[in-house]
Amino acid sequence: MDKTKFVYVTYIRTTPEKVFEALTKGELTRQYWMHDNVSDWKVGSPWKHVDKASAQVRIVGEVLESAPPRRLVISWASPADAASKHKHSRVAFDIERVEDMVRLTVTHDELEAGSEMERGITNGWPRVLSSLKSFLETGKPLNVFAGKEKR
Amino acid sequence: MHIITATDTDKVFKALADASRRKLLDLLYATNGQTLGELAEHLDMTRQAVTQHLSLLEEANLVATSWRGREKLHYLNPVPLYEIYERWIAKFERSRLRALRDLKRRLEGERDG
Numbered sequence: 190m191d192k193t194k195f196v197y198v199t200y201i202r203t204t205p206e207k208v209f210e211a212l213t214k215g216e217l218t219r220q221y222w223m224h225d226n227v228s229d230w231k232v233g234s235p236w237k238h239v240d241k242a243s244a245q246v247r248i249v250g251e252v253l254e255s256a257p258p259r260r261l262v263i264s265w266a267s268p269a270d271a272a273s274k275h276k277h278s279r280v281a282f283d284i285e286r287v288e289d290m291v292r293l294t295v296t297h298d299e300l301e302a303g304s305e306m307e308r309g310i311t312n313g314w315p316r317v318l319s320s321l322k323s324f325l326e327t328g329k330p331l332n333v334f335a336g337k338e339k340r
Numbered sequence: 341m342h343i344i345t346a347t348d349t350d351k352v353f354k355a356l357a358d359a360s361r362r363k364l365l366d367l368l369y370a371t372n373g374q375t376l377g378e379l380a381e382h383l384d385m386t387r388q389a390v391t392q393h394l395s396l397l398e399e400a401n402l403v404a405t406s407w408r409g410r411e412k413l414h415y416l417n418p419v420p421l422y423e424i425y426e427r428w429i430a431k432f433e434r435s436r437l438r439a440l441r442d443l444k445r446r447l448e449g450e451r452d453g
Contacts, residue, residue: 200348319419
Protein backbone atom coordinates (compact mmCIF):
# COMPACT_ATOMS: atom_id res chain seq x y z
CA MET A 190 0.00 0.00 0.00
CA ASP A 191 1.40 3.39 -0.99
CA LYS A 192 2.00 5.83 1.82
CA THR A 193 2.19 9.55 1.34
CA LYS A 194 3.43 12.54 3.30
CA PHE A 195 2.58 16.22 3.57
CA VAL A 196 4.50 19.07 5.14
CA TYR A 197 2.78 22.29 6.20
CA VAL A 198 4.51 25.37 7.55
CA THR A 199 3.18 28.55 9.09
CA TYR A 200 4.96 31.47 10.75
CA ILE A 201 3.19 32.89 13.77
CA ARG A 202 4.05 35.99 15.78
CA THR A 203 3.94 34.36 19.20
CA THR A 204 6.00 32.13 21.49
CA PRO A 205 6.68 28.36 21.22
CA GLU A 206 4.95 27.88 24.58
CA LYS A 207 1.75 29.48 23.29
CA VAL A 208 1.76 27.34 20.15
CA PHE A 209 2.25 24.15 22.17
CA GLU A 210 -0.54 25.17 24.50
CA ALA A 211 -2.83 26.04 21.57
CA LEU A 212 -2.35 22.53 20.15
CA THR A 213 -2.89 20.62 23.39
CA LYS A 214 -5.55 22.46 25.38
CA GLY A 215 -9.10 21.56 24.44
CA GLU A 216 -10.47 24.92 25.55
CA LEU A 217 -8.08 26.57 23.05
CA THR A 218 -8.34 24.11 20.13
CA ARG A 219 -12.13 24.40 20.20
CA GLN A 220 -11.83 28.13 19.50
CA TYR A 221 -9.88 27.94 16.22
CA TRP A 222 -10.31 24.27 15.22
CA MET A 223 -13.90 23.62 16.31
CA HIS A 224 -12.70 20.47 18.07
CA ASP A 225 -11.29 19.68 21.50
CA ASN A 226 -7.92 17.90 21.53
CA VAL A 227 -8.10 15.76 24.64
CA SER A 228 -5.21 13.91 26.31
CA ASP A 229 -2.76 14.16 29.19
CA TRP A 230 -0.09 14.38 26.41
CA LYS A 231 2.22 11.84 28.03
CA VAL A 232 4.04 9.43 25.74
CA GLY A 233 1.93 6.30 25.35
CA SER A 234 -1.32 8.03 26.36
CA PRO A 235 -4.32 8.10 24.03
CA TRP A 236 -5.55 11.37 22.56
CA LYS A 237 -8.80 12.21 20.83
CA HIS A 238 -10.15 14.96 18.61
CA VAL A 239 -13.75 15.70 19.58
CA ASP A 240 -16.21 17.76 17.54
CA LYS A 241 -17.25 20.73 19.65
CA ALA A 242 -20.78 20.88 18.25
CA SER A 243 -21.75 17.19 18.25
CA ALA A 244 -19.34 15.85 20.93
CA GLN A 245 -18.50 13.05 18.46
CA VAL A 246 -14.97 11.68 18.44
CA ARG A 247 -13.53 12.29 14.93
CA ILE A 248 -9.89 11.27 15.31
CA VAL A 249 -8.11 9.03 17.79
CA GLY A 250 -4.50 8.11 18.37
CA GLU A 251 -1.61 7.85 20.75
CA VAL A 252 1.01 10.31 21.95
CA LEU A 253 4.28 9.10 20.42
CA GLU A 254 6.65 11.90 21.47
CA SER A 255 6.15 14.89 23.72
CA ALA A 256 8.82 17.53 24.27
CA PRO A 257 7.03 20.76 25.15
CA PRO A 258 7.28 23.35 23.76
CA ARG A 259 9.38 22.09 20.83
CA ARG A 260 7.87 18.88 19.53
CA LEU A 261 4.78 16.72 19.72
CA VAL A 262 4.19 13.56 17.70
CA ILE A 263 0.86 11.73 17.68
CA SER A 264 -0.67 8.90 15.72
CA TRP A 265 -3.85 9.73 13.82
CA ALA A 266 -6.75 7.51 12.80
CA SER A 267 -10.49 7.62 12.36
CA PRO A 268 -12.24 5.92 15.30
CA ALA A 269 -13.36 3.09 12.97
CA ASP A 270 -9.68 2.25 12.35
CA ALA A 271 -8.63 2.53 16.01
CA ALA A 272 -7.81 -1.20 16.22
CA SER A 273 -6.09 -1.39 12.78
CA LYS A 274 -2.67 0.05 13.57
CA HIS A 275 -1.50 -0.24 9.97
CA LYS A 276 -4.11 2.36 9.03
CA HIS A 277 -2.81 4.91 11.53
CA SER A 278 -0.97 7.88 10.12
CA ARG A 279 1.38 10.11 12.08
CA VAL A 280 1.47 13.83 12.77
CA ALA A 281 4.55 15.66 14.03
CA PHE A 282 4.36 19.25 15.23
CA ASP A 283 7.75 20.97 15.27
CA ILE A 284 7.86 24.36 16.92
CA GLU A 285 10.94 26.57 16.43
CA ARG A 286 11.63 30.16 17.28
CA VAL A 287 12.72 32.16 14.21
CA GLU A 288 13.64 35.72 15.15
CA ASP A 289 10.46 37.25 16.61
CA MET A 290 8.26 34.52 15.18
CA VAL A 291 7.56 30.85 15.62
CA ARG A 292 7.80 28.43 12.73
CA LEU A 293 5.28 25.65 13.17
CA THR A 294 5.86 22.67 10.87
CA VAL A 295 3.20 20.00 10.66
CA THR A 296 4.45 16.79 9.04
CA HIS A 297 1.67 14.32 8.34
CA ASP A 298 3.07 11.03 7.06
CA GLU A 299 2.32 7.31 6.93
CA LEU A 300 -0.89 8.30 5.20
CA GLU A 301 -2.60 5.86 2.87
CA ALA A 302 -2.29 7.42 -0.61
CA GLY A 303 -5.65 8.23 -2.20
CA SER A 304 -7.60 7.57 1.02
CA GLU A 305 -10.52 9.54 2.37
CA MET A 306 -8.20 10.57 5.21
CA GLU A 307 -5.70 12.02 2.72
CA ARG A 308 -8.45 14.10 1.13
CA GLY A 309 -9.64 15.25 4.53
CA ILE A 310 -6.28 16.32 5.89
CA THR A 311 -5.06 18.07 2.72
CA ASN A 312 -8.22 20.12 2.82
CA GLY A 313 -8.02 20.57 6.59
CA TRP A 314 -4.47 21.50 7.57
CA PRO A 315 -4.19 24.75 5.56
CA ARG A 316 -7.48 25.94 7.10
CA VAL A 317 -6.60 24.87 10.63
CA LEU A 318 -3.11 26.41 10.51
CA SER A 319 -4.39 29.69 9.03
CA SER A 320 -7.02 29.80 11.74
CA LEU A 321 -4.45 29.01 14.47
CA LYS A 322 -2.21 31.83 13.19
CA SER A 323 -5.07 34.27 13.20
CA PHE A 324 -6.20 33.12 16.65
CA LEU A 325 -2.74 33.54 18.22
CA GLU A 326 -1.95 36.84 16.49
CA THR A 327 -5.28 38.62 16.75
CA GLY A 328 -7.36 36.59 19.20
CA LYS A 329 -9.80 35.85 16.41
CA PRO A 330 -9.90 32.52 14.59
CA LEU A 331 -11.04 32.09 10.99
CA ASN A 332 -14.21 30.24 10.27
CA VAL A 333 -12.37 27.03 9.41
CA PHE A 334 -15.47 25.31 8.16
CA ALA A 335 -16.59 28.17 5.95
CA GLY A 336 -17.35 26.76 2.53
CA LYS A 337 -17.81 23.22 3.82
CA GLU A 338 -21.55 23.65 4.07
CA LYS A 339 -21.65 24.70 0.42
CA ARG A 340 -20.54 21.27 -0.72
CA MET B 341 -9.29 39.89 10.15
CA HIS B 342 -6.05 38.13 10.69
CA ILE B 343 -2.70 39.69 10.06
CA ILE B 344 -0.59 38.92 7.04
CA THR B 345 2.26 41.36 6.88
CA ALA B 346 2.64 43.19 3.60
CA THR B 347 6.07 41.71 3.03
CA ASP B 348 4.82 38.13 3.42
CA THR B 349 2.02 38.73 0.95
CA ASP B 350 4.35 40.49 -1.47
CA LYS B 351 6.67 37.49 -1.39
CA VAL B 352 3.82 35.13 -2.22
CA PHE B 353 2.53 37.22 -5.13
CA LYS B 354 6.07 37.72 -6.46
CA ALA B 355 6.75 34.01 -6.20
CA LEU B 356 3.56 33.31 -8.14
CA ALA B 357 4.33 35.90 -10.83
CA ASP B 358 6.44 33.48 -12.84
CA ALA B 359 5.30 30.61 -15.05
CA SER B 360 8.20 28.32 -14.10
CA ARG B 361 7.54 28.74 -10.41
CA ARG B 362 3.84 28.07 -10.93
CA LYS B 363 4.82 24.96 -12.86
CA LEU B 364 7.00 23.83 -9.94
CA LEU B 365 3.99 24.19 -7.62
CA ASP B 366 1.86 22.20 -10.08
CA LEU B 367 4.52 19.48 -10.22
CA LEU B 368 4.54 19.27 -6.42
CA TYR B 369 0.75 19.24 -6.33
CA ALA B 370 0.83 16.23 -8.68
CA THR B 371 3.62 14.47 -6.76
CA ASN B 372 4.53 15.86 -3.37
CA GLY B 373 8.01 15.42 -1.92
CA GLN B 374 10.31 15.58 -4.96
CA THR B 375 14.05 16.16 -5.17
CA LEU B 376 15.65 18.98 -7.14
CA GLY B 377 16.70 16.45 -9.79
CA GLU B 378 13.19 15.07 -10.21
CA LEU B 379 11.74 18.56 -10.55
CA ALA B 380 14.46 19.72 -12.97
CA GLU B 381 13.60 16.87 -15.36
CA HIS B 382 10.28 18.58 -16.14
CA LEU B 383 11.70 22.03 -16.75
CA ASP B 384 13.77 23.25 -19.66
CA MET B 385 16.36 25.08 -17.57
CA THR B 386 19.57 24.48 -15.66
CA ARG B 387 19.56 22.94 -12.20
CA GLN B 388 20.95 26.23 -10.87
CA ALA B 389 17.94 28.09 -12.26
CA VAL B 390 15.56 25.55 -10.72
CA THR B 391 17.38 25.89 -7.38
CA GLN B 392 16.88 29.66 -7.51
CA HIS B 393 13.18 29.31 -8.28
CA LEU B 394 12.79 26.80 -5.45
CA SER B 395 14.54 29.06 -2.98
CA LEU B 396 12.19 31.93 -3.90
CA LEU B 397 9.24 29.60 -3.36
CA GLU B 398 10.73 28.52 -0.04
CA GLU B 399 11.21 32.13 1.04
CA ALA B 400 7.58 32.80 0.25
CA ASN B 401 6.74 29.71 2.34
CA LEU B 402 4.99 28.08 -0.62
CA VAL B 403 7.45 25.19 -0.56
CA ALA B 404 8.54 23.36 2.58
CA THR B 405 11.50 21.01 2.63
CA SER B 406 12.34 17.90 4.55
CA TRP B 407 15.41 15.65 4.45
CA ARG B 408 15.36 11.95 3.65
CA GLY B 409 18.93 10.90 4.36
CA ARG B 410 21.00 13.15 2.08
CA GLU B 411 18.09 13.97 -0.21
CA LYS B 412 16.27 17.25 0.19
CA LEU B 413 12.60 16.75 -0.64
CA HIS B 414 10.29 19.60 -1.61
CA TYR B 415 6.67 19.78 -0.49
CA LEU B 416 3.90 22.08 -1.61
CA ASN B 417 2.86 24.28 1.33
CA PRO B 418 -0.55 25.75 0.50
CA VAL B 419 -0.98 27.54 3.86
CA PRO B 420 -0.06 31.04 2.51
CA LEU B 421 -2.40 30.47 -0.45
CA TYR B 422 -5.21 29.67 1.94
CA GLU B 423 -4.48 32.91 3.81
CA ILE B 424 -4.64 34.86 0.55
CA TYR B 425 -7.84 33.04 -0.33
CA GLU B 426 -9.33 34.10 3.00
CA ARG B 427 -8.08 37.67 2.68
CA TRP B 428 -8.68 38.36 -1.00
CA ILE B 429 -11.22 35.90 -2.34
CA ALA B 430 -13.58 34.67 0.36
CA LYS B 431 -14.33 38.29 1.26
CA PHE B 432 -15.44 39.13 -2.28
CA GLU B 433 -17.36 35.89 -2.59
CA ARG B 434 -19.27 36.83 0.51
CA SER B 435 -20.14 40.28 -0.82
CA ARG B 436 -21.25 38.78 -4.14
CA LEU B 437 -23.50 36.35 -2.29
CA ARG B 438 -24.90 39.26 -0.31
CA ALA B 439 -25.60 41.16 -3.53
CA LEU B 440 -27.44 38.14 -4.96
CA ARG B 441 -29.46 37.78 -1.78
CA ASP B 442 -30.40 41.47 -1.88
CA LEU B 443 -31.38 41.19 -5.56
CA LYS B 444 -33.51 38.14 -4.80
CA ARG B 445 -35.26 39.98 -1.96
CA ARG B 446 -35.88 43.01 -4.16
CA LEU B 447 -37.32 40.91 -6.97
CA GLU B 448 -39.47 38.90 -4.59
CA GLY B 449 -40.54 42.13 -2.88
CA GLU B 450 -41.60 43.61 -6.23
CA ARG B 451 -43.56 40.49 -7.06
CA ASP B 452 -45.28 40.53 -3.69
CA GLY B 453 -45.99 44.26 -3.93
